[in-house]
Amino acid sequence: MPASMETTVTQQLQFSPWIHSKSIAAKPKGSLHFSRKLAEQHILQVPFSFDLRVSRHSSHRRTVALKISCSYKNSSVLESGNQCASVDESLAIQRKSREIESYLNGRCIYLVGMMGSGKTTVGKVLSNALGYSFSDSDSLVEQDIGISVAEIFKVYGEDFFRERETEALRKLSLMHQFVISTGGGAVTRTINWKYMHKGISVWLDVPLEALVKRISAVGTNSRPLLHHDSTDAYSKTLVRLSSLLEERGEAYANAEVKVSCEKIAAKLGTKDVSNVTPMAIAIEIMGTRTNRDLFEERRWLLFILMATKNDSFRYI
Ligand SMILES: Nc1ncnc2c1ncn2[C@@H]1O[C@H](COP(=O)(O)OP(=O)(O)OP(=O)(O)O)[C@@H](O)[C@H]1O
Numbered sequence: 275m276p277a278s279m280e281t282t283v284t285q286q287l288q289f290s291p292w293i294h295s296k297s298i299a300a301k302p303k304g305s306l307h308f309s310r311k312l313a314e315q316h317i318l319q320v321p322f323s324f325d326l327r328v329s330r331h332s333s334h335r336r337t338v339a340l341k342i343s344c345s346y347k348n349s350s351v352l353e354s355g356n357q358c359a360s361v362d363e364s365l366a367i368q369r370k371s372r373e374i375e376s377y378l379n380g381r382c383i384y385l386v387g388m389m390g391s392g393k394t395t396v397g398k399v400l401s402n403a404l405g406y407s408f409s410d411s412d413s414l415v416e417q418d419i420g421i422s423v424a425e426i427f428k429v430y431g432e433d434f435f436r437e438r439e440t441e442a443l444r445k446l447s448l449m450h451q452f453v454i455s456t457g458g459g460a461v462t463r464t465i466n467w468k469y470m471h472k473g474i475s476v477w478l479d480v481p482l483e484a485l486v487k488r489i490s491a492v493g494t495n496s497r498p499l500l501h502h503d504s505t506d507a508y509s510k511t512l513v514r515l516s517s518l519l520e521e522r523g524e525a526y527a528n529a530e531v532k533v534s535c536e537k538i539a540a541k542l543g544t545k546d547v548s549n550v551t552p553m554a555i556a557i558e559i560m561g562t563r564t565n566r567d568l569f570e571e572r573r574w575l576l577f578i579l580m581a582t583k584n585d586s587f588r589y590i
């Protein structure tokens with residue numbers, strides 16, 4: 275087994291939810307090392323089986339299926355889990371995160387987009403890769419008021435929620451090194467943009483049909499603006515989401531970066547956006563520069579060019 279692949283696989287474990295994966299150290303020698311702290315905490319005794327299969331699904335991706343079994347100290351229970359990950363994506367995300375570290379300079383990333391566009395899912399992958407913290411403005415409001423977003427809408431109404439959402443974004447705008455998943459409607463208030471423009475805003479643009487599929491699969495209970503009685507979930511969600519998207523299209527376009535799932539799918543050689551993984555979206559985000567930053571870069575280039583051409587050039 276090539277050493278580089280083993281390294282990647284070991285690093286993939288950091289995304290695994292079923293063991294205290296943060297305590298796993300990657301070692302590019304084909305062995306898994308667990309920290310002393312983990313052992314001292316009597317959590318993990320020894321990994322006793324390690325099963326790795328590499329398959330080639332398409333010309334674009336190699337997928338590693340990794341199965342690990344561990345025994346836990348002071349317990350007869352054995353637990354195991356599976357982790358599937360694309361080696362290429364995993365390498366690309368690590369490389370990109372190193373590349374953009376100085377460009378980001380600690381700036382927060384605000385993910386905006388419709389309900390179900392993947393702000394939370396992609397946000398967690400992105401924050402993990404960048405070594406940033408993750409936060410979610412809906413969760414901050416819930417913690418603040420002590421009840422769920424759906425209950426806040428029911429008890430206090432949408433205007434009250436929007437005020438609290440703005441306050442959550444104001445607090446977040448004081449932070450550094452955060453990836454922030456914003457509420458789907460956060461883009462509708464101008465004041466929220468004042469806060470979000472303190473960092474880099476990214477619109478996750480996902481086709482309506484994909485949003486409806488995702489939301490109908492998990493239900494609308496936690497999404498008060500979409501909630502309806504249980505009959506014909508797909509078409510009711512479709513109607514409601516399409517009118518929200520029409521109302522908000524321009525507001526989402528205020529984001530400095532637009533990441534289109536359809537475009538990523540096309541790059542992968544497919545039309546089906548369900549083939550676009552959260553990791554692929556995170557990689558695309560990391561590879562895109564804002565117009566503001568491109569403008570700054572060009573300004574500097576121009577300055578250097580003129581300075582080298584003309585010694586007496588003075589930059590104003
Ligand atoms: N790239 C993806 N491919 C397939 N499914 C995805 C993808 N990203 C997210 N999902 C799924 O879509 C659903 C919604 O994702 P998520 O909660 O991250 O969206 P969100 O934008 O945070 O939604 P909301 O604003 O309503 O909280 C989840 O079930 C998630 O697993």
Ligand SMILES: O=C(O)C1=C[C@@H](O)[C@@H](O)[C@H](O)C1
Pocket residue numbers: 388389412423456457458459460496497498499
């Ligand atoms: O799109 C919206 O307006 C909303 C999206 C959710 O994230 C929540 O912020 C709330 O349900 C409203």
